Amino acid sequence: MGSLVDRTLAQMRAGLDAGDFTSEDLTRAHLERIAAVNPALNAYLHVDREGALASARSSDAARRAKGAAPPPPLSGLPLALKDILCVAGMPTTCGSRLLEGYRPPYDATVVERLRGAGAVILGKTNMDEFAMGSSCENSGYGPCRNPLDPGRVPGGSSGGTAAAVAARAAGGGYGTDTGGSIRQPAALCGLVGLKPTYGRVSRRGLVAFASSLDQVGPMARTVDDAALLLEAIWGPDPLDATTHPEPPEPLGREGGLAGLRLGVVRDWLEAGVDAGVGAALDACLGRIAEAGGELVDVRLPRGEEALATYYVLATAEASANLARFDGVRYGQRRLQEGDDLDALYTRTRGAGFGKEVQRRILLGTYALSAGYYDAYYLRAQKVRTLIRRDFAAALDAADVLLGPTSPEVAFPLGEKTRDPLTLYRTDIFTVPVSLAGLPALSLPCGESGGLPVGLQVIGGPFQEARVLQVARGIEAALQLAPFAPAPVG
């Protein structure tokens, strides 16, 4: 089974339960691995060595206690958190220089639940600033690199968590997904990443980008691990009125494709995937059919319209949400002699936000401004309704939908930094799902040029269990070897 860090979360948990090793052993192994790979990858922005070891020792003590209750599900498991989730007293930058040094006064609900579940939080991971990007190059703290090939991007915006998990520098972790920011980096790093249904996971303590789209979700090396991580955080939160009030049913661990209609999104396969990605997806669909999956074709024709709709709505929401960063209550402040309050705002925001964040704030402000509101924001909201209807029709014809996660494999650093639209286009298969609010998982389905290709499995509202069941069935049918990180040093 190799070294401790090569194990899946399920294997780590089994080893802890059997007494083969302690959480302190496991945590130290991960901290060593972080020290070895992070200088090259820049996956972690903050490593909480002492806090992680303290959690590990407390988990070990609880396991040793005579007559103790069974340990909680994540007890002693070392995890990585995207640096957009508030952890009390721990730096939380959102990848922005504007929030350098900020330490939140409270834990996000997700973090409270992780603590309750016994998780060991290794640290906070790199990301595109305020989750705006698809390559993890828009970080105020330098780009993160793909551990499978450090000349390439890990994807984004949750690129740091993806890189950490793929590099064996965390057993699993959490990202956030507004338009694909869990699924695309999972695809580019050869991982499983799941964006839950909008409303499934609390957003309290998640620094807001686009409030009608943002969701927290797991990133892991197997479907089972993703399920374990999802169950620890989901369910209603009285402090987030957009969480669904019904507690979710506990997830089973069954997998299988028999008796399910799997809808293949033909429009996505026909339009704009790289040849190698297309070939990997075709081969994977062939294996699924051999394993008893019933494939049917479905149509989702509004790709270009969905991309435009997403970028209008997400930037409009961001322009309102990011108004809070004004240099008054938290974060950095830029002030010169003689500045009034207005100059404090504009100077702080002009100096503190990176280019992509400024571009999106400007776009959103424009889309919401008098004279343009109807043509952009209101119209995009109506097109969003049409996109939701398209998904509803496709999910009438099939139990889940299958398609590519990303049109291409991990691309070289710097390849898409000149023209923002080029980078926006990489989100073309993930943003439609986000607009419809549906659960979707990306899992590795093959390779192109030695780099992983992701398959997206999309379910109806709150059907995470079915999505995971299908993903587990596909994982079993494909039997892919894990993607190994490149040697370091």
Next chain:
Amino acid sequence: MAELSSGQVRAIARLARLQLAGADLREMGGQLGRILDAFSVLASVDVEGVEPTAHVLDLTGGGRSDQPVPSLPREAALDQAPDAAAGHFRVPRVLS
């Protein structure tokens, strides 16, 4: 649309409270113009009679019981402020 003028970008930046240098105004003008051109695909969609979606959940009026609970202590709220004094956030003079 092609390109937004520096004046147009400056006006939007003013609304967004962003201070941008002259070179940034020009660069942003070109980029925003190209992005807005790509958004123009929305203009050709028939949305006659279609209701807008602000939110995908069919939930309304979620609430919690009206029980007072402790709020963030004042010191904790002020702890991360760039400047605070006498229990308040301190900012430059607003009225001259």
